[in-house]
Amino acid sequence: MGRRREAPVAAILVALLAVGVVGGTGYAWSRWNDQVATDTDVESVVDPGSRDEQLPDAPGLPTAEPEPEPAYEPPTFSTLTPTANRPRPVLLLVGDGWAAGEGASGDDASYAARLGSDLGWDVRVVAEPGASYLAADEAGATIPELWADAPLADIDPDAVLVQADYPAPDPDVDAVTAAISELGDRIGADLPGAPVVAISSFRPDGVSAKDETAMTRAWRAFDGTLVLRPTRLGFADLPTGPAGNPLDAGHELIATSLEEAFREAGLVPGG
16 A cells, blocks of 8 residues: 555656756756857747747858859940941930049040040030939939930930949938939930940948949849949049049040940940
């Protein structure tokens, strides 16, 4: 009889021991998981109270890397060559004060004039000092507005070059990318099939590399658009005057850099 009474007591002790082991294991697991979260600066990946919990991968195991963004492949254009009806191919340059020749000693010293002289092109300029993709104030024009006002029927361009800065400091990246997308759509609708070259900012002051890349990517979204980044191609560091505008040597560097890019893209013979 005494042994029969001891059996339930032993069973209870075994059950309590099992509960203690499970509870201790859960507590230890919770502490380890929280420590991993602290060390890796991520949220806890498992709820110890969940009945469907699964063990995470042990620390140090390789994790799946995001797929890299496809490399940018510059487009290849047909060469702009003189014809019987058009002895000089026409390039429409839309931009800011640098496109208008600010800083140059004369009209012939601007990079637009040098392009025309060196390549034998007729470069038409629609530009305004201070113009950018977004208006800095009520008086400033935007690049999309300049495009909308350009006399396209009279100019009848063979190719388009857009050169403008981002509004500084701290531009609204979403607004800039939206403006670029709008402009790209309008150019494509107004001049279907025309080669387009877009120059990103020479001086992205106050713009993070991530934001500058996002704004550049907005141009790259358009097929048939060549995007040139002066900061990457080595012609952003220009000789400038007191007002920060490029001197004659700066305009010359812009022109020669563009001519090289045009040759590589096939717009000019010899690429």
